[in-house]
Amino acid sequence: MARARGRGVAAVNYPTGMNLGGDPSQALVHATTTGNFVVTLSSVDLGQGLKTVMQQIAAEALGVPVDTVIIDTADTDTGPHDMGTFASRSTHRTGNAIVMAAKEAREVLLQVAAEELEVGAADLVTDGKGNIHVVGVEGKSISVIETALAAHFKHGRTVSGRGMYLPTRSYPDPTTGKMTPANTYAHACTIAEVEVDTETGDVAVLSLKSAYEIGRAINPRMVEQQIVGGAWMGMSHALYETTEPYYPDRSHGPVDFNEYVMPGPGDLPEFAGVILERPSHDGPFGAKGVGEMTANAPIPAIANAIFDAVGVRVDSLPITPEKVLRGILAKEGEAGAS
Amino acid sequence: MEHVRGFFAAERTDDLKAVGSSRLRSDIAGHVTGKTQFYADRNPRGMLYLKMVRSPHHHARIKRVDASAALSSLGVVRILGHSDVPANIYTILRLIQVEPNDEPVLAVDKVRFQGEPVLAVIAESEAGARAAVAKVKVDYEELPAVFDVEEALKPGAPLVNEYHGHNYFTYESYPFRRVRHGDVEKGFAAADHVIEERYQSSPIEHAPLETTGCIVVPEANGRLTCYSDTQALFFTLDNAALILNVPFQKLRMIGGTVGGGFGGKVDVIVEPIAMLAAMLTNRPVKYAYTREEEMQVSSPRAAERIYIKDGVMKDGRIVARQIRLYADAGAYSRHSPYGTTKAAAHMPGPYTIPNVHVDCHCVYTNRTPSSAMRGFGVTIADFALEVQMDRLARLVGRDPIEFRMINAYRDGDMKAHGKVTDGAALVETMQAAAELAGWRLSDWAKRQSSLKREG
Numbered sequence: 001m002a003r004a005r006g007r008g009v010a011a012v013n014y015p016t017g018m019n020l021g022g023d024p025s026q027a028l029v030h031a032t033t034t035g036n037f038v039v040t041l042s043s044v045d046l047g048q049g050l051k052t053v054m055q056q057i058a059a060e061a062l063g064v065p066v067d068t069v070i071i072d073t074a075d076t077d078t079g080p081h082d083m084g085t086f087a088s089r090s091t092h093r094t095g096n097a098i099v100m101a102a103k104e105a106r107e108v109l110l111q112v113a114a115e116e117l118e119v120g121a122a123d124l125v126t127d128g129k130g131n132i133h134v135v136g137v138e139g140k141s142i143s144v145i146e147t148a149l150a151a152h153f154k155h156g157r158t159v160s161g162r163g164m165y166l167p168t169r170s171y172p173d174p175t176t177g178k179m180t181p182a183n184t185y186a187h188a189c190t191i192a193e194v195e196v197d198t199e200t201g202d203v204a205v206l207s208l209k210s211a212y213e214i215g216r217a218i219n220p221r222m223v224e225q226q227i228v229g230g231a232w233m234g235m236s237h238a239l240y241e242t243t244e245p246y247y248p249d250r251s252h253g254p255v256d257f258n259e260y261v262m263p264g265p266g267d268l269p270e271f272a273g274v275i276l277e278r279p280s281h282d283g284p285f286g287a288k289g290v291g292e293m294t295a296n297a298p299i300p301a302i303a304n305a306i307f308d309a310v311g312v313r314v315d316s317l318p319i320t321p322e323k324v325l326r327g328i329l330a331k332e333g334e335a336g337a338s
Numbered sequence: 339m340e341h342v343r344g345f346f347a348a349e350r351t352d353d354l355k356a357v358g359s360s361r362l363r364s365d366i367a368g369h370v371t372g373k374t375q376f377y378a379d380r381n382p383r384g385m386l387y388l389k390m391v392r393s394p395h396h397h398a399r400i401k402r403v404d405a406s407a408a409l410s411s412l413g414v415v416r417i418l419g420h421s422d423v424p425a426n427i428y429t430i431l432r433l434i435q436v437e438p439n440d441e442p443v444l445a446v447d448k449v450r451f452q453g454e455p456v457l458a459v460i461a462e463s464e465a466g467a468r469a470a471v472a473k474v475k476v477d478y479e480e481l482p483a484v485f486d487v488e489e490a491l492k493p494g495a496p497l498v499n500e501y502h503g504h505n506y507f508t509y510e511s512y513p514f515r516r517v518r519h520g521d522v523e524k525g526f527a528a529a530d531h532v533i534e535e536r537y538q539s540s541p542i543e544h545a546p547l548e549t550t551g552c553i554v555v556p557e558a559n560g561r562l563t564c565y566s567d568t569q570a571l572f573f574t575l576d577n578a579a580l581i582l583n584v585p586f587q588k589l590r591m592i593g594g595t596v597g598g599g600f601g602g603k604v605d606v607i608v609e610p611i612a613m614l615a616a617m618l619t620n621r622p623v624k625y626a627y628t629r630e631e632e633m634q635v636s637s638p639r640a641a642e643r644i645y646i647k648d649g650v651m652k653d654g655r656i657v658a659r660q661i662r663l664y665a666d667a668g669a670y671s672r673h674s675p676y677g678t679t680k681a682a683a684h685m686p687g688p689y690t691i692p693n694v695h696v697d698c699h700c701v702y703t704n705r706t707p708s709s710a711m712r713g714f715g716v717t718i719a720d721f722a723l724e725v726q727m728d729r730l731a732r733l734v735g736r737d738p739i740e741f742r743m744i745n746a747y748r749d750g751d752m753k754a755h756g757k758v759t760d761g762a763a764l765v766e767t768m769q770a771a772a773e774l775a776g777w778r779l780s781d782w783a784k785r786q787s788s789l790k791r792e793g
Binding site: 007008009010011012013014015019020022042043044045046047049051052055056057059060065066071073074075076077079081082083084085086128172174175176177178179180181182184185187188189190191193207209210211212213216217218219220221222223224227233237238241242243244245247248249250253254255256257260262272273274275276277278279280281285286291292293295296297299300301303304307313315316317318 | 361364517540575600629634760764771
């Protein structure tokens with residue numbers, strides 16, 4: 001029995017948002033008299049952390065503490081329209097809608113604060129901690145909650161804003177394929193290291209090391225979670241998963257997690273990653289979508305690492321031990337024959 | 339996770355407060371302590387359960403349906419067939435003008451894949467619904483089925499879906515999505531090497547922890563509230579209203595907290611029929627996929643077959659790339675026509691190639707319809723493209739990263755679909771990954787930039 005090591009690389013890009021655009025998102029923002037800001041959406045959190053990302057984008061655009069932002073989603077009676085959570089679109093599309101709504105609300109907030117402080121709104125800054133200060137005048141400030149109360153009970157104004165983001169829809173030329181699939185692309189490169197058991201064809205992934213360029217990491221820790229989770233899914237796509245193990249033969253489809261095999265904790269490689277930021281011209285604070293693409297580069301990187309280890313190309317997914325072993329045996333057969 | 343701030347520093351200010359901070363996810367404590375409320379945590383009084391009678395065949399004519407024994411089964415309230423569904427034939431993406439409607443909510447006179455729903459049984463308990471499903475007798479006449487995408491496109495292949503009239507989706511009168519850029523034949527003729535390879539994937543399951551499902555509650559005011567784990571509330575609401583032929587304002591969707599999607603919950607399958615059941619019984623109805631249904635009946639990631647033919651020069655420049663891609667849509671369109679166009683738009687990968695020729699076929703076969711899944715159109719394409727890049731690098735004797743750098747797109751480059759590249763960063767991610775993994779790059783490779791191409 002021998003174990004052969006190899007490494008492989010893959011580099012990819014990925015479009016942000018629905019292909020060909022035309023996918024709108026809306027957001028409504030209003031301040032309550034408690035000093036909170038409610039962001040009303042109809043976006044869905046799938047477990048990826050959408051609510052937190054939207055909270056951070058709203059807080060940044062409003063200039064208020066993150067904890068004072070409440071994300072209210074998702075009810076079609078109260079939430080404005082959103083195309084849905086898919087196509088790595090929510091951070092970008094819904095995020096943009098929130099920035100627009102927050103800017104409108106912030107403008108009112110600063111106008112009211114300016115009247116309360118008897119200065120011009122242009123001379124005011126928010127500190128992100130719940131206060132609005134007059135630039136260059138030490139100690140002259142008003143809290144966001146006082147401002148919200150004054151707006152409501154004294155000035156008779158709503159501190160609110162409406163946001164909408166609609167990327168123009170593109171219609172492909174059917175003959176040439178000329179089109180605008182997306183305006184924003186994220187990038188990734190993964191280097192995989194594997195060890196192949198030449199006796200059984202079994203592949204152990206030792207490490208997946210990746211660099212991701214995603215415009216702006218709204219929450220770097222959650223980006224990391226996407227990268228690690230996606231790398232796991234990519235590894236699983238590469239080596240384990242299918243609902244039709246004898247495709248295109250339709251038989252022997254797995255029906256539960258005993259039959260549908262995926263890597264367990266003991267199979268996990270070392271994950272490492274770094275984030276690069278080249279802000280997009282049209283994303284909220286330059287952000288691009290990172291969700292879906294994190295599964296993509298690991299798959300070919302692992303396939304290329306297997307070739308590097310044992311000289312066998314398996315061009316069909318999943319790359320099962322059987323396929324690898326057959327490749328190794330065929331190669332040995334060729335070597336024996338020559 | 340480390341930020342590598344050296345790259346693109348001139349294009350960025352680092353003065354943000356809330357953005358860029360790694361705060362804990364707001365709902366994580368609820369998730370890990372079991373306090374988060376998902377749709378299935380509701381238990382409205384008098385709730386009924388819906389289970390489907392499904393086709394055991396891949397392709398068959400329905401000759402006779404006998405539900406009499408099932409109707410008198412303990413706890414059965416109602417059994418729905420296709421004639422109970424007001425507008426039974428639909429396709430999800432009609433909301434963005436994709437045609438034609440090609441899928442029945444409940445099978446009409448034919449089944450086109452194993453597991454296709456034929457009748458919906460509504461009963462007082464899950465066990466009662468399951469028992470009644472087993473008592474339904476359906477006589478089928480089996481028809482020849484086709485499972486291979488290239489076989490399906492041959493003359494004389496069994497016709498999968500009569501609404502299309504042939505086994506492929508039509509893109510504005512073309513039988514596939516085309517991209518044409520330069521002249522590939524000239525490129526191949528001028529190339530030092532030409533290679534062609536074939537890549538194949540198999541269907542893949544989303545495998546969310548929480549299976550697809552919903553609970554529909556008829557309200558006193560005549561409206562329906564649907565608690566769902568859909569990824570797209572309005573997509574579901576709009577399609578459901580069209581299927582039920584009711585005004586949009588009759589429906590209310592509540593969701594937003596989902597136990598994993600990965601694209602599997604963008605289809606609109608469980609809600610419309612559960613809403614109909616709730617309307618007709620005036621009782622709350624739950625319809626949730628079992629794990630088996632999630633794995634074998636709900637849409638997987640499409641299997642794809644991809645042929646890539648490349649012309650490459652000894653110096654490492656790819657001068658022509660021709661791609662033929664077949665996406666296996668299964669029996670119905672769902673999101674596959676969209677995904678196939680996305681695949682075409684993605685070609686030839688993030689590389690600048692002067693001659694590109696792409697045909698992407700969306701093909702119907704007698705298998706479970708495929709649909710949206712994380713990166714569909716791109717994920718399997720990237721597998722094929724990047725394994726091909728490794729082959730080409732070895733063919734011309736170049737380091738795989740440096741070979742990619744030779745061809746990587748730079749700002750200002752023309753893409754095959756006719757857009758000028760901007761905001762490129764492929765070169766830099768390769769440099770950063772090489773650094774992270776200890777992969778030695780030449781001085782030339784370290785000098786490369788996405789901002790401009792260096793000879």
